[in-house]
Amino acid sequence: MAGNEIKISAEARTEFGKGAARRIRRADKVPAVIYGHGTDPVHITLPGHETLLALRTANALLSIEVDGGAAQLALPKQVQRDPIKGFVEHVDLVTVRRGEKVTVEVPIVVVGEEVPDQITNVDAQVIALEVEATDIPQHIEVDITGLEIGDQILAQDLKLPEGASLGVESEQLILSITQAREEEPEPEEGEDAEGEGAEEGAEDAEDDSDEEK
Numbered sequence: 001m002a003g004n005e006i007k008i009s010a011e012a013r014t015e016f017g018k019g020a021a022r023r024i025r026r027a028d029k030v031p032a033v034i035y036g037h038g039t040d041p042v043h044i045t046l047p048g049h050e051t052l053l054a055l056r057t058a059n060a061l062l063s064i065e066v067d068g069g070a071a072q073l074a075l076p077k078q079v080q081r082d083p084i085k086g087f088v089e090h091v092d093l094v095t096v097r098r099g100e101k102v103t104v105e106v107p108i109v110v111v112g113e114e115v116p117d118q119i120t121n122v123d124a125q126v127i128a129l130e131v132e133a134t135d136i137p138q139h140i141e142v143d144i145t146g147l148e149i150g151d152q153i154l155a156q157d158l159k160l161p162e163g164a165s166l167g168v169e170s171e172q173l174i175l176s177i178t179q180a181r182e183e184e185p186e187p188e189e190g191e192d193a194e195g196e197g198a199e200e201g202a203e204d205a206e207d208d209s210d211e212e213k
Contacts, residue, residue: 005063005073005134006054012067013043021090030088034064034074036095042066052088055079059104059136062093075102075133096133103130103167106137108174112145120144122175127155128167137161142174152176 013031015023021031028048035041044066054060055076063071074093082089096102105126114120127140140158147153156170 005061006057007063007065007071008046008050008054009068010044010046010064010066013045016043025087025089030091032091032093034072034093034095036074037097039095046091048088051091055088055091058107058138061096061134061136064093073097073133075104098134100133101130102133102136103128104136105129107139109139109141110144110175111141112143112147114144117180118147118149119178119180120175121178123173124155124175127158127174129160129164130167131161131164135161135163137164144175144177147177149177149179 010032013020013024024031024045025048030046030048030051032044032046032051033041034044044064046064054062059075062074062076064074065071073096075096076091077094078092079088080090081087106129107126108122108124110120110122129137129140131137140160142153142158144153153174153176154170155166155168155172155174158166158174160166
């Protein structure tokens with residue numbers, strides 16, 4: 001479970017706009033906004049390196065103290081990253097409470113041995129779950145050991161942690177097992193040469209015939 005809270009100290013932000021955001025990023029910080037439960041959005045600044053490390057975990061549960069005030073729990077709602085360098089440009093955070101149920105997308109991890117003549121087709125990389133905000137699983141494992149061609153795993157077949165429930169239709173396809181395609185044998189070099197020679201011979205014969213006409 002990803003129940004461990006990541007503590008981050010934040011600062012209230014009073015400057016807005018692109019110019020202010022650039023200055024914040026040059027100082028190795030991240031502009032962010034935190035909202036939820038009917039409260040007014042609070043614009044804050046997060047430490048750049050700590051935020052980058054924290055957001056490597058899917059659905060990271062953050063415990064944020066703004067200017068040394070009372071800590072509040074929050075989940076990343078939207079993360080904007082630089083498309084080239086990958087650093088965090090802006091974060092939208094939604095506040096949560098202990099015991100509160102939230103719907104989040106959790107990564108699916110396929111485990112187990114795949115049979116040589118089979119292919120595992122993964123249709124869903126993530127699964128939406130309704131879980132307690134302080135008890136979000138890091139991932140859901142799907143074991144393909146023993147599956148045969150034609151077998152399918154649906155959302156209802158997933159082994160969910162206690163207290164978690166599906167946030168999608170139970171019939172949603174997660175993965176399926178199909179027959180691997182047999183590769184066509186490549187023609188031997190001699191066969192290629194013979195084929196090309198035969199084609200060239202036929203073309204020469206046609207040319208001779210045309211000249212005789």
